[in-house]
Amino acid sequence: MTAGPLRSLRVRLTIWYMLLLAVTLATVGVGVYFALRESLYSNLDDSIQAREDLVRSVVIQDNDLDVTGVQLPGDPLEGEHFIRVYDAEGRLVFDNTAGQAVPEDPDAIQSALEGQSSGREVDANGVHLQVDIQALTTDRGTVGVMEVGLSDDDARDTLRSFLLILALAYPLALIAATGGGIFLASRALSPIDRLTRVARKITAEDLSQRLDLRLPDDEVGRLAQTFDEMIARLDESFRRQRQFTADASHELRTPLTALKGQAEVALQRDRDIEGYKEVLTAVNAEVDRMIRLVASLLNLARADSGEIPITREPVDLGRVITDAAEQLRPAAEAKNLTLRLQSGPDVTLAGDQDLLLQLVLNLVDNAIKYTPSGGAVDVTWSADGRAAEIRVSDTGPGIAAEHLPRIFDRFYRIDKARSRDGGGSGLGLSISRWIAETHGGSIDVTSEPDRGTTFVVHLPSA
Ligand code: ADP
Numbered sequence: 001m002t003a004g005p006l007r008s009l010r011v012r013l014t015i016w017y018m019l020l021l022a023v024t025l026a027t028v029g030v031g032v033y034f035a036l037r038e039s040l041y042s043n044l045d046d047s048i049q050a051r052e053d054l055v056r057s058v059v060i061q062d063n064d065l066d067v068t069g070v071q072l073p074g075d076p077l078e079g080e081h082f083i084r085v086y087d088a089e090g091r092l093v094f095d096n097t098a099g100q101a102v103p104e105d106p107d108a109i110q111s112a113l114e115g116q117s118s119g120r121e122v123d124a125n126g127v128h129l130q131v132d133i134q135a136l137t138t139d140r141g142t143v144g145v146m147e148v149g150l151s152d153d154d155a156r157d158t159l160r161s162f163l164l165i166l167a168l169a170y171p172l173a174l175i176a177a178t179g180g181g182i183f184l185a186s187r188a189l190s191p192i193d194r195l196t197r198v199a200r201k202i203t204a205e206d207l208s209q210r211l212d213l214r215l216p217d218d219e220v221g222r223l224a225q226t227f228d229e230m231i232a233r234l235d236e237s238f239r240r241q242r243q244f245t246a247d248a249s250h251e252l253r254t255p256l257t258a259l260k261g262q263a264e265v266a267l268q269r270d271r272d273i274e275g276y277k278e279v280l281t282a283v284n285a286e287v288d289r290m291i292r293l294v295a296s297l298l299n300l301a302r303a304d305s306g307e308i309p310i311t312r313e314p315v316d317l318g319r320v321i322t323d324a325a326e327q328l329r330p331a332a333e334a335k336n337l338t339l340r341l342q343s344g345p346d347v348t349l350a351g352d353q354d355l356l357l358q359l360v361l362n363l364v365d366n367a368i369k370y371t372p373s374g375g376a377v378d379v380t381w382s383a384d385g386r387a388a389e390i391r392v393s394d395t396g397p398g399i400a401a402e403h404l405p406r407i408f409d410r411f412y413r414i415d416k417a418r419s420r421d422g423g424g425s426g427l428g429l430s431i432s433r434w435i436a437e438t439h440g441g442s443i444d445v446t447s448e449p450d451r452g453t454t455f456v457v458h459l460p461s462a
Contacts, residue, residue, distance in 0.1 A: 009192075010185045017181040022174055029166045036162060040155035048132050051083070051148045056136060059085050059094065059146070063138040067094045080127070084147040085136070088113065093144070101125055102149060108133045112145040127151050191220045199227065207235035247411040248297055251425055255290045259283060296427040300410065303434045310352050310438055317347040317356070317381060317388055317459075324360035325379050328368060336373040339364075344381035347388045349461055351439045356459075359435040362428040363392040363455045369424065370453075371396035387441075388461050393454035399447040407445065408433045432457075 059067050067085055082102060085094035090109045102124045111118060117134040129149040136144040195211060202209045210228045215221035266279040302308045325341045332339040349356070360379075367377040375395040382389050399407060399414065406412045411426040429443075436443040441459035 010182070010189050013185045013189075014178060014181045017185075018174065018178050021177050021181075025170055025173060029170060033159070033162060033166070037155075037159055040158060041152070044130060044150060044152050044155055048130065048148055048150050051081070051150065052132065052134060052146060055083055055085065055146050055148065060136060060138055060143065063140050063143075065093070065136060065144040070094060080151045080153075081129070082147075082149045086113075086145040086147070088143055090145070097124075102129070102131075105133070109145050109147070113142055115142070122149065128153055128156065188220075191215050191224070195220070195224050195227070202231060207231055207238055244300075244410055247426075251293055251297075251411065252290070255286050255293070258286050262286070293425045293427075296425060296431060299431055300427060300434070303431075303438070310355070312350045313353065315349045315351045315353045315356055317349050317383075317390075318343060318345075320353060320356050321360050321379060321381055321390060324357055324364055327361065328364050331365070332368050332377060335368060335371075337368060337371055338376040339368070340376060340378045342378065342380040345383050347381065347383040347461055349388060349439070349459055351459070352435075355435045356439070359432045359457065360390065360392070362432045363390075363457070366424075366428060366455075367392050367394035367396065367453070370394070375452075383461060386461060388459045390457040390459070391454060393452060395452040398449040398451055398453050399445070400449055404445060404447060408443070 058070055059065055065085070065087055082097040083094065084092060084097065084104075086109050087093050090106065090113060092104070102122055105120065108118045108120065112133045112135045115135060117132070119130065119132045122129045122131055128151060130152050131147060131149040133145060133147045135142045136146055191213065194213060198209075198211045198213070202211075210231060211224050212228065213221075213224045215224050262279055262282050266276065271279075299308070322341060322343070325339060329339055364377065364379060371377060371394040377392070377394045380391045382391075403412075403414050407414070408429045410430045412429075413424060413426040416426075433443050436457050436459065439459050441457060443458075444456045445453065446456075447453040
């Protein structure tokens with residue numbers, strides 16, 4: 001939209017600042033000029049007034065005009081002021097203009113005699129005078145007219161000097177302020193430039209970099225801080241992604257290596273039907289494991305991209321839990337474990353029946369897998385008005401505190417070999433957590449080493 005230098009915030013800020021300042025200064029200048037003028041001229045009026053009072057007191061004696069022997073102070077030489085007095089017929093009876101070329105104004109005198117005072121401005125010998133003409137009245141009526149003139153050159157000089165100062169100071173102040181504005185804008189915005197420069201260097205390949213600008217805690221500082229936090233989150237999620245890919249490849253390679261080994265052994269020499277059956281059975285089991293692993297991976301990948309459509313239908317939670325427990329009862333019995341299912345209240349959830357089943361299966365399966373024979377696995381559920389709670393506890397080896405925060409991570413296994421022997425891939429709990437969260441719930445674990453582990457799932461009810 002805007003082109004050239006206007007694309008710089010610095011320039012735009014400075015221009016705005018300059019405009020505002022220009023208008024403000026001009027307004028203040030004009031205001032002060034008129035206030036000063038008003039004050040100067042009102043002083044001048046007061047002086048004229050004072051002179052008129054003086055003249056009145058001197059030329060009126062016994063209710064009559066008497067200018068004989070009148071001595072009035074003045075400086076007619078410099079022409080700064082003058083006084084004239086006229087009698088009731090309008091004849092000039094006193095004049096200290098001393099040859100100054102102040103023209104008389106018979107019409108104004110006449111009007112004053114009729115009670116109409118007036119003022120005018122005159123130029124005399126280069127002196128500018130404010131002149132006031134007033135009637136001299138006594139108890140006997142109008143006895144004459146006085147004309148008092150006072151130079152306003154001082155006031156005009158002051159105003160002129162003021163305008164001159166203003167005319168010089170205005171552009172100077174504008175220039176100085178603009179310089180200051182540019183400096184301030186540059187100072188305020190330079191961290192943003194720095195931010196942009198450093199941010200340009202950060203690419204998807206190198207998210208380890210941070211701005212690390214250590215700016216003060218102001219708007220820009222917080223922006224940089226937020227940016228760093230965002231990069232840190234991106235970095236973490238890219239790192240996880242890479243880790244996930246690496247782990248997934250690794251997980252897939254293990255069964256493939258096993259398959260290859262089995263095939264190679266089988267091919268080493270001719271075997272009878274039984275021999276081939278044995279190998280194929282082992283291969284079949286390994287392939288099953290791979291299918292489960294790939295299915296889990298696919299699930300997680302889809303969950304990540306939000307692709308899995310979650311159906312929201314009324315689910316009878318008790319049924320789901322009972323189904324899961326009954327499905328796994330043979331496995332528990334095979335390991336000589338007591339699987340106790342304690343029924344809870346009727347709970348209906350809005351959710352995906354298959355996913356919820358998988359969630360409970362994962363937890364009960366883990367409990368059976370990791371509890372040594374002779375132990376027990378307890379499955380219960382409860383509900384209040386707003387939420388349901390599923391509990392799966394076992395008397396297994398427990399999980400050490402340092403592992404607890406990480407067991408929900410993908411591929412995280414405390415004892416890799418044992419987990420893999422039991423068919424585990426380290427994805428079960430991360431899938432379980434995703435299922436709980438996608439239903440608006442959560443999953444927690446508490447464990448006491450050597451005593452057992454309890455997983456608790458909270459799910460909001462319908
Ligand atoms: P796996 O496929 O290895 O079971 P999970 O994600 O289900 O993967 O579990 C992650 C790890 O948490 C397991 O490898 C195991 O070490 C630990 N774990 C899970 N459930 C239990 C349990 N009930 N008792 C002890 N350890 C458990």
